[in-house]
Amino acid sequence: MNQDRRDFLKTTSVLAGASLLSSFSDLHAGQVYTPQRNDARMKLRFRPYTLELKHVFTIATSSRTTTPAMLTEIEYDGVVGYGEASMPPYLGESQEGAAAFLSKINLVKYENPFEMETILNDIDVIATGNPAAKASVDIALHDLVGKLMNQPWYNIWGFKKTTTPYTSFTIGIDKEDVVRQKTKEAAEYKILKVKLGRETDKMMIETIRSVTDKPITVDVNQGWKDRSFALDMIHWLKERGVLFVEQPMPKEQVEDMAWLTERSPLPTFGDEAVQRLADVKKAHGVYNGINIKLMKCTGMREAHKMLTLARSLDMKVMMGCMTETSCAISAASHLAPMVEYADLDGAVLISNDVFDGTKIVDGRVTLTDRPGIGVKKI
Ligand code: MG
Numbered sequence: 001m002n003q004d005r006r007d008f009l010k011t012t013s014v015l016a017g018a019s020l021l022s023s024f025s026d027l028h029a030g031q032v033y034t035p036q037r038n039d040a041r042m043k044l045r046f047r048p049y050t051l052e053l054k055h056v057f058t059i060a061t062s063s064r065t066t067t068p069a070m071l072t073e074i075e076y077d078g079v080v081g082y083g084e085a086s087m088p089p090y091l092g093e094s095q096e097g098a099a100a101f102l103s104k105i106n107l108v109k110y111e112n113p114f115e116m117e118t119i120l121n122d123i124d125v126i127a128t129g130n131p132a133a134k135a136s137v138d139i140a141l142h143d144l145v146g147k148l149m150n151q152p153w154y155n156i157w158g159f160k161k162t163t164t165p166y167t168s169f170t171i172g173i174d175k176e177d178v179v180r181q182k183t184k185e186a187a188e189y190k191i192l193k194v195k196l197g198r199e200t201d202k203m204m205i206e207t208i209r210s211v212t213d214k215p216i217t218v219d220v221n222q223g224w225k226d227r228s229f230a231l232d233m234i235h236w237l238k239e240r241g242v243l244f245v246e247q248p249m250p251k252e253q254v255e256d257m258a259w260l261t262e263r264s265p266l267p268t269f270g271d272e273a274v275q276r277l278a279d280v281k282k283a284h285g286v287y288n289g290i291n292i293k294l295m296k297c298t299g300m301r302e303a304h305k306m307l308t309l310a311r312s313l314d315m316k317v318m319m320g321c322m323t324e325t326s327c328a329i330s331a332a333s334h335l336a337p338m339v340e341y342a343d344l345d346g347a348v349l350i351s352n353d354v355f356d357g358t359k360i361v362d363g364r365v366t367l368t369d370r371p372g373i374g375v376k377k378i
Contacts, residue, residue, distance in 0.1 A: 040077035042107035042144075044137065046070050048095040051086065051323050051350045055182070058172040058195070062090050067323045070098045071354070072136040074144050076113050081144025082355070082375055083331075085136035086295050086322040086346070098133035101126065105137060113144050120301050131275065131298045132322075138299025139331040139373060146372030153334035153374075154367060157304065164336040164365040167344045168193035168217055173200060176207050183211040190363040191215050191243070193343055197223020201233065205240055217341065219246040222272055227256040231263055238265045244341070246291060246318075247271040258286045269318060277302050280309045289316030289340070294332050295324075300373075303335055311338075321346035330357030331373040336365045354378060 051067040072083035087093040104126050110119055120138055146153050154161050169189035171182050173196070186192060192212070194204055197220040208216065218237060224230040230248045237245065244267040249257050251273035261268045270287035274280060275296045283290055290310050292303050303319075310317050318341035319332055326347040336342050342365050347353050357375035358367050368374040 040112075042074050042076045042110060042113055044072065044074050044102065044105055044107050044140070046072045046099065046102045046136065048099070049325075049354070051325065052352045053323060053349055054351050055172070055349070057323070057349070058174060064089070067350075068095045069325070070095055070102070070133065070136055071325075071327070072102070072140045074107065074113070074137070074140040076144055076148070079144060079147050081113075081140040081142070081147060081372060082327050082377070083136040083138070083140030083143065084325055084327040085132035086324040086328055087132050088322055091132070091295075093130060093132050097130065098136070101130045101133040102137070113141060113148065116141060116145060116301060120299070124298060132295040135294045135297075135299035135328070138301055139294065139328060142300045142331065143372035143375070150371050152367065152369065152371055153300065153331075154337055157334065159334070159337035161337060161367050163338075164333065164367065165339065165342045166190040166363045167342040167360055167365050169345050170219075170343065170349070171195065171204075171208065173198055173204065176203060179204060179207045180211055183208050188360070188363055189214075189345075191217060191341075193217045193219060193246075193345075196220045202236070205237065205242075209240055213241065216240070216242050217244050217246065217343075218242055219271070220248045222247055222250040224248050225250065225253075227253075227260050230256075230260050234260075234264050234266050242266060244269055244289070244316075247273065254286055261285075261287055264288075267316060269316070271320065274306075277305050277309065280306050280313070280315070284313045284315060287315070289318060291318045291320045291343070292335070292339075293320045293322065294328055295322050300331055300334065303332070307335055307338055316340050318343060320344075323349050325350065325353050326355040326357040326359075327373070327375050330355070330367075330375045333358035333365050333367055334373065336367075 049069045049071045051069050053065050056065050068087045070085040074081045085098050168191040169186040170193045196218050246269040267288040269289040269291050270283045271291035274283050274290040292306050297303050317339045319336050319339045320343040324346040329344050329347045355375040356378050
């Protein structure tokens with residue numbers, strides 16, 4: 001470095017120091033300056049909320065008309081990030097359990113919200129399980145950090161907002177006339193996701209095919225127990241324009257599932273079998289793809305890691321959801337530009353949404369330009 005350059009750097013640093021000092025000139029002697037933001041501390045708030053479903057929702061194992069949820073907020077320096085836990089009862093979480101878990105979280109001890117890895121790792125080890133409750137904090141923290149950076153998460157992750165796929169619209173197991181009616185109501189959607197796994201499987205598909213020839217994906221929710229039966233069904237489904245099969249067999253039947261995937265003429269996706277990051281590696285060679293859901297995997301941070309790992313293993317990825325408000329749906333949608341399939345119709349299935357955010361426009365997952373997860377309260 002030449003002398004001029006050294007002098008320049010020296011002068012610059014002195015000047016920078018001088019200008020900083022002048023702005024602190026009103027501090028009392030001995031008082032340590034702390035930037036405004038370092039004075040602030042994060043505060044977590046939460047309240048239970050019950051999602052009302054527009055239709056009775058039936059899958060292979062259960063039926064229901066409401067979904068218990070928990071709405072969260074993290075406030076920091078006057079900025080509020082929103083989050084949500086959606087807890088369908090069959091997954092084992094509850095509003096009481098989530099409240100108990102969230103009460104154990106102390107965000108005040110962290111200096112700032114940008115330490116996301118540390119904060120979310122700490123929360124993850126407070127107790128095992130509680131993935132939806134953990135996701136409610138993860139989502140609120142992501143929303144908050146995005147807002148502080150004034151950027152939506154698809155920008156922070158480097159994804160192109162407009163490359164999102166169409167979302168499928170879910171048709172639950174029902175009577176023939178109801179299935180026909182729901183298929184007609186789904187006119188806006190380009191792909192239908194059909195719940196199978198009971199003795200009515202062929203009726204479900206034939207009824208839908210009597211109304212429309214649009215592409216179908218099927219979710220068996222572990223309903224087929226016999227691998228040869230499953231393989232026959234998949235061949236039958238392929239002839240009827242089905243794109244892929246989600247969780248055809250019980251997650252415990254790993255060998256049967258690997259056997260089926262090897263022979264299946266359609267791609268298989270693991271959903272119940274793939275909860276968290278560690279499950280992605282186990283699913284490799286057993287399924288062709290994975291279904292990532294924020295409520296299973298503890299939120300956006302781990303979902304992003306799962307996406308990256310699945311890609312490195314050359315596996316397909318779909319982004320799924322529970323019945324959720326537009327809060328959690330919007331959070332999930334920031335990963336949608338990078339997945340083959342989206343099943344993000346959760347907010348469309350409820351009648352009491354409390355957020356405006358990512359929407360389904362002409363069947364496509366359509367993100368907003370707002371920072372964070374891109375939602376506002378309605
Ligand atoms: Mg599924």
